[in-house]
Structure formats: C-alpha cells, structure tokens
Amino acid sequence: MTATDKDDVVTCDACPVLCRIRPGKTGACDRYGNVAGTLTRMDPFVISRRAAADDGDMVPFLATESWDGKLIREADTFVTGIGAGTTYPDYKPAPFIVGSDPQGLDTVTVVSEGIFSYCGIKVKIDTDRFVGPETAAVRAGGEQVGHVTTAEYGSQMLALGGVRHLTGGSKKEGTVTCDTLLQLLNKGAVDLAIDGGAEVTIQAGRPPVINGVQEMRMRVGCGSATIGIFAQQWYGHADEVIVVDDHITGVLSEHQAGRFLGLEPAGIRVRGRRSTPGRYFQVAEPGTGWGGTDISDPLAIIDRIDPKRAKPGLRLFMVSTTGEDAAFFVLDDDLKPAPAEMPPELQTVVERIGENCEPALTSILFMAGAGGSLRAGVTENPVRLTRSVRAALTRVTCGGAPVYVWPGGGITLMVDVTRLPDNAFGYVPTPAIVGPIEFTLRRADYAALGGHVGAIRPLDEVLAGQRVAVTPWRDENPWPAATATP
Numbered sequence: 305m306t307a308t309d310k311d312d313v314v315t316c317d318a319c320p321v322l323c324r325i326r327p328g329k330t331g332a333c334d335r336y337g338n339v340a341g342t343l344t345r346m347d348p349f350v351i352s353r354r355a356a357a358d359d360g361d362m363v364p365f366l367a368t369e370s371w372d373g374k375l376i377r378e379a380d381t382f383v384t385g386i387g388a389g390t391t392y393p394d395y396k397p398a399p400f401i402v403g404s405d406p407q408g409l410d411t412v413t414v415v416s417e418g419i420f421s422y423c424g425i426k427v428k429i430d431t432d433r434f435v436g437p438e439t440a441a442v443r444a445g446g447e448q449v450g451h452v453t454t455a456e457y458g459s460q461m462l463a464l465g466g467v468r469h470l471t472g473g474s475k476k477e478g479t480v481t482c483d484t485l486l487q488l489l490n491k492g493a494v495d496l497a498i499d500g501g502a503e504v505t506i507q508a509g510r511p512p513v514i515n516g517v518q519e520m521r522m523r524v525g526c527g528s529a530t531i532g533i534f535a536q537q538w539y540g541h542a543d544e545v546i547v548v549d550d551h552i553t554g555v556l557s558e559h560q561a562g563r564f565l566g567l568e569p570a571g572i573r574v575r576g577r578r579s580t581p582g583r584y585f586q587v588a589e590p591g592t593g594w595g596g597t598d599i600s601d602p603l604a605i606i607d608r609i610d611p612k613r614a615k616p617g618l619r620l621f622m623v624s625t626t627g628e629d630a631a632f633f634v635l636d637d638d639l640k641p642a643p644a645e646m647p648p649e650l651q652t653v654v655e656r657i658g659e660n661c662e663p664a665l666t667s668i669l670f671m672a673g674a675g676g677s678l679r680a681g682v683t684e685n686p687v688r689l690t691r692s693v694r695a696a697l698t699r700v701t702c703g704g705a706p707v708y709v710w711p712g713g714g715i716t717l718m719v720d721v722t723r724l725p726d727n728a729f730g731y732v733p734t735p736a737i738v739g740p741i742e743f744t745l746r747r748a749d750y751a752a753l754g755g756h757v758g759a760i761r762p763l764d765e766v767l768a769g770q771r772v773a774v775t776p777w778r779d780e781n782p783w784p785a786a787t788a789t790p
C-alpha cells in the first residue's frame with residue numbers, strides 16, 4: 305500500500321528507501337513521483353511489437369502516449385519489464401502478470417523491474433593491447449569499481465560492479481560503482497583508469513579507446529595461429545617469418561607449418577620461453593606496441609642469430625597479429641638484419657591479415673541474480689520457479705532480450721545489453737541496479753508452480769490508462785512466448 309499523509313505527501317514503497325514525496329516531486333531515483341497525490345511510475349511502460357505478416361516490413365512506432373484502448377494483436381505484442389515498476393517487498397505479486405493466448409498457447413508473462421544488489425558487468429574488450437595486470441583495480445573517478453580478470457582469446461576482460469563494490473565499501477564507492485554500471489548498461493560511454501595499466505573508454509557495441517587511441521582490429525589469432533593460417537602464402541617470399549604476439553609468438557621455420565612446407569630452422573632465435581617448436585611465450589613485456597607487447601622495434605625480440613644456420617641474404621619478415629605492424633629485413637654479411645623494401649607478395653598478405661581481423665568492439669554483459677525474493681513476486685513457492693526455468697518451461701528475458709541462465713542454484717543470468725531497448729535500466733540509492741525481467745510460461749505451468757493466478761489480467765486491461773511506449777521488436781531476439789512448451 306502507498307501511504308498518503310494530510311499534506312498529500314506520498315510514501316513510495318517500491319524499494320527500502322521509502323521516499324516521502326511531495327506533490328509534483330519525484331523520489332530519490334526519479335523513477336517514482338507524486339502526481340496529484342498518487343504514487344506514479346514516471347517512465348512509460350514499454351511494450352514491444354513485432355511485425356505481423358500483413359504489416360509488410362513496417363512496425364508502426366507509437367510515441368509515448370496514454371493507451372487509448374486501441375485493439376492490439378496479442379500474439380505480436382510482448383510486455384517488457386521496462387517501466388513496469390517494482391513491488392517491494394516481493395511477497396506481493398509482480399506489477400504486471402499478463403495473460404494472453406497467442407497461437408492457443410495460453411501464455412502468462414510476469415513482468416517486473418528487479419532491484420539487483422547482486423549484479424555487475426562482464427566487459428569484453430577486443431584488443432591485445434595491455435590494459436593492466438590481472439586482478440588490477442579498475443577505477444572510475446578514483447573509486448574502485450571492479451578489476452581486470454582473465455584475458456580471453458584476442459580480448460581483455462574486466463569484471464565491474466558486484467555486491468562488494470556496491471555495498472561492501474564506502475558510500476562513495478557504492479555510488480560511483482552504481483553510476484558506472486548504469487551508464488554502461490544504458491549503452492553510454494565510461495572512462496576508466498586501471499592501476500598499473502591503461503586508461504580506457506568503453507561503450508557497449510563501440511570500439512574501445514585505449515590511452516586515447518581507438519582500437520580498430522581484433523587480432524586474427526595468436527602468433528602461432530597466424531602462422532598456421534598464412535604459412536603457405538609466405539612460402540617462397542621469405543626465409544623466416546616471425547609473428548609477434550604477447551601470448552604466443554610464432555617462428556615459421558621452426559613451426560609445424562614451416563616444417564610441413566619443408567623449411568629448416570633458419571637460426572634466428574627469439575627471446576622468451578620456448579613452449580613447443582616455433583611457439584614462444586614471454587618474448588617481451590605486455591604493452592601497447594607490436595602484437596600487445598611493449599616493443600616498437602621488432603628486432604628487440606631477437607636474442608641471437610646462429611652463424612651455423614643463418615646465411616647472409618636471408619630474408620626475414622616480421623609482422624603483428626593484426627597486420628598493423630610489419631617490417632622486412634635482409635641479413636647483411638655480418639648477419640645483421642638490414643631494413644629492406646617489402647616484396648609486394650608479403651605486403652598483400654599483410655593486408656590480408658588486416659582483412660581477416662574483425663572490428664574491435666566492447667561487449668557489455670549484465671550479470672545478476674534473480675534467484676532471491678524477486679521470485680516471490682512470481683509465485684508463492686519460489687523454488688518451483690527456479691525448477692521451472694531449469695526445465696525450460698519458463699523463458700526468462702530482460703526487456704525481451706534472451707538471457708543465459710547459469711547452471712546450479714538460483715536464477716543467475718547474463719544478458720547482452722545491446723539486445724535490450726535503450727535506457728532499460730535504472731537504479732535505487734541503496735545502491736542497486738534496477739533492471740527489467742520477464743518470465744513467460746504456459747498458464748497451466750504457472751498455476752502448477754504456485755503462481756499468483758488471481759493476479760493475471762488480460763493485456764488490454766493492463767494497458768488501460770497506462771503511459772505506454774511501443775518499440776519495434778528486435779528481430780535478432782527469439783520471440784519468448786512462442787518458446788513456451790506446448
């Protein structure tokens with residue numbers, strides 16, 4: 305219940321902050337306001353509509369407006385949790401429990417805006433450039449908001465947010481962490497500084513900017529993989545090819561690919577630790593130079609040249625894993641590499657390496673636990689919802705976007721924020737992130753798991769009098785209702 309006192313101040317009960325809101329004002333999160341003495345969710349309720357067969361390719365877009373009772377095709381309309389509001393504490397049914405009958409499946413969609421204290425972001429930055437040592441603190445405005453985590457193939461990874469930064473540190477740390485997450489979740493850009501590493505600017509679906517330089521290419525593979533891909537194309541145009549890479553530097557004449565082509569080791573020994581033939585670790589320190597190393601002169605990784613094997617006139621080609629750096633040398637009479645003009649055949653392969661690099665992007669995955677009391681807004685028996693999700697009877701989405709649900713206990717999900725409508729996330733100053741969540745399942749399954757069946761309402765009744773925004777359905781997202789098990 306929402307309390308209103310004699311001065312028409314309303315107490316918002318949508319989160320534990322319990323703001324007392326004067327007429328014409330909004331609460332601390334700006335999501336709720338006092339409109340003529342009534343607690344009101346200030347943002348429109350977002351529904352998403354897919355094109356029907358007789359619409360052609362066009363989905364009419366309606367600006368935000370009060371729903372005027374127009375007839376809509378239920379089968380092509382999905383109610384998102386965006387703007388739906390929150391019921392706190394969750395023993396009350398979720399704000400909207402919508403019943404519809406698309407294609408005779410008799411579907412129920414339970415929508416809510418979840419308040420997530422246990423949440424964060426996994427960031428994938430497509431670059432080999434060094435952003436900071438693993439476990440290094442990642443800071444926004446001087447506050448730690450996360451850390452560098454294990455790098456993946458061709459990408460650096462950050463883990464941002466999480467309950468420790470949101471609630472376990474100072475108030476400022478929690479506030480800055482919440483702000484940082486919110487910006488990124490709503491597809492905004494954020495500047496971060498990494499202890500002992502780089503300054504980065506990241507934004508979902510955009511190229512990362514590292515130390516002020518926009519990254520263009522994701523490497524074609526590690527140094528060894530690059531040799532495997534292009535060995536045949538270099539053959540006959542160089543006597544030795546060294547692909548410089550921070551993780552695995554490849555040396556063609558020693559590599560299995562070179563041996564396969566009949567090459568003998570050319571006698572040019574690179575620094576670092578030999579892992580297997582033609583594959584070397586730690587040839588240099590990580591950095592923002594060639595292949596994610598700290599070098600700008602590729603010859604710096606050559607340890608020695610063996611006079612028993614190397615010969616004057618040997619053609620040495622060195623290249624990075626993105627093709628952004630390349631150099632050609634010929635050994636002089638003293639077996640010293642002398643810069644020389646690169647043969648056109650090698651230049652062609654340099655360009656082909658670049659062509660095979662995918663554009664470098666930043667990917668932002670929201671990760672949150674929906675397995676807590678949020679489930680009580682769906683059912684009186686929360687563990688049954690978890691089991692229903694496990695059994696694929698219930699489809700979980702965030703703003704209509706498909707989620708990955710982790711195995712094990714609870715409903716711990718991950719979702720790509722670029723697949724949600726814009727500005728789908730909010731916050732409360734506890735601090736915590738507010739995000740849309742929808743559970744879609746058959747009505748019979750909903751009843752079986754102890755759902756709030758008495759709170760199911762038809763779509764037109766739910767929309768009546770609501771300020772509604774209609775967004776076109778994103779075709780890359782699977783239609784949730786259709787996946788309910790018949």
Ligand code: SF4
Binds near residue numbers: 336
């Ligand atoms: S912070 Fe927002 S949701 Fe929480 S009580 Fe205040 S107005 Fe309501």
